[in-house]
Amino acid sequence: MKRRNFIINTGIAGAALSATPSLFSQPILNELKMNKSYPVAVATWNFQNATKMAGKMLENGASALDAVEKGVMVEEANLKNTTVGDGGAPDRDGNVTLDACIMSPEGNAGSVVYLKEIAHPVSVARKVMEETPHVMLAGEGALQFAIQQGFQRKNLLTEDSEKAWKEWLEHKEYKPIINIENHDTIGMLCLDENGDIAGACTTSGLSYKMNGRVGDSPIIGAGLFLDNEVGGAVGTGMGEAIMKSVGSFLIVELMRQGKSPQEACEEAVMRTVRKAPNHKDFQVAYVAMNKQGEIGSYCIHKGFSYAKFHNGESTNNLSLSYMEE
Template identity: 35%
Template sequence: MWGIIATWRMAFDGVTVASQLLKEGIAVGDAIELAIRLIEDNPLYKSVGYGGLPNIQGTVQLDAAYMDGDTYQIGSVAGISDVKNPISVAKQLSKERFNSFLVGEGARDYAVLHGFDIQNMLTDRAKSEWEKRLKEVQKNKLNPYDGHDTVGMVGLDVSGSMATGTSSSGLFMKQAGRIGDSPLSGSGFYVDSDIGGATATGLGEDLMKGCLSYEIVRLMKDGYSPQAACNQAVYDFADRLTKRNETAGAFSLIAMNRHGEWGVATNVEFAFVVATEKQKPTVYVATPTKDKQTTIEKVTEEWLEQQRKHATID
């Protein structure tokens, strides 16, 4: 039994490659790392890696994390700049007994010391979008923030091991040094090979208030299916957050248990990708219902064509 689930349409190619590796018996951590690297390397995706949208100062600062479900080992980087593949740095850090979560210059120095590829991650396209947004904000006094589509994956391999990984350029036009939920254990991700794993995408400032990835794994431990766990955690917290603050940002969570069963819940329309031993890589769209359930449908060709027409593919 093997399986992998990932956030957003942009994960399709990575999941396709990872699914073939998992089918061949490759370790889940290696499959997830490769899948996320493919997304980080694609400049079309404006919320991850090369081509990711910059902060308010025009600098691309990236966050990433990796967790091994067998050992609970976690590696994270936050606010890292000029490093080609933050997910690989995070995975390497998960092997460290100490200093496994590094930020800013410390994270970059670690990457340089260990031979990771260094490059300018700001593309001309991303710079142009930043300049345009900066002018709009200054002229019209607009809210500058937009875009927070983290790629997150949870996977299971044929040996029964599980892992999860995340990577994001974070909130477009964020303050320098701002960190979201993506590199934070329990908020952006969590996995236990004896139970299952979950990962999140959305507004980090709200996701961090609920530790929803851990909560979904805890519910699965208590016997909930992945879908029931996602529904319970996401919609209960969205209600509580709205009640206390009169609003809740967009957030979506995906999960998979140790049997390869999966679930999704969201408070917005949300696309994700799944591949298992029983199904080829498939893109779905999830939407919330009024009765705190989740409607999940395979995307149509029309939907895919509409996505292809956009410069970025989510």
């Protein structure tokens, strides 16, 4: 192309670009905006208040890491949720012990396990990630660190949770209840306007668990895993089964190999189904999101759902399940 023609053509292109608002009508611009796949927040179960908090923050330009922390904190502070944070159901000895983890787009991670008397374990987990050379702190060490970081101690055993625990003591039976209050962990993934992904998972664990029990929720690779080049996944349900398959890590690696979030979640669930003869007795469920903002979910039993906030709207989506076949 001759220099003169090149200048003319680039000038025309520049004029067209500068006239973009007149070339695209407002309805078309609105449609393009609505079709944008991110920012988006997604969480296990029907925790729409949590995803709304995170989603609104993302829409206002917050980072995925800030949004995911504040999002799950909504449920940590929800006294009606007896499986997360303040008001969580105690273990068999009456102790409310909390587990949580968080991961940043850079691949950094923080975790706390068997944490007592601190209402927001996810925030302590973030401090572990950002202020220490470690990934996980446990028990008294985690509590001591939290206090040093300025967190206030609090009695987390509410009147309602204590009453329910004392009623349980009359029978002292533990049987996993599928899709009911004893494993409604919140795991959340956020994809911000820059296309960066972060995740968090927080829980008080199984109701009336053995003293000292830790589930999958604070374990990087089990309850939560992400890779900012690929996407992320969170799990919920029977933590022991999720830990045995390293489920969230598995899902991210399957997405790395080219599987969609839905296909990856299905494969992770089916590995548990194939290897656990008693899989009908417990629930395992996953939610995954790739870097394009595509979401997948799968579970053993029907009844599991996930909440999503995207383009200013909250939705609750039921997941497909193996048992429905």
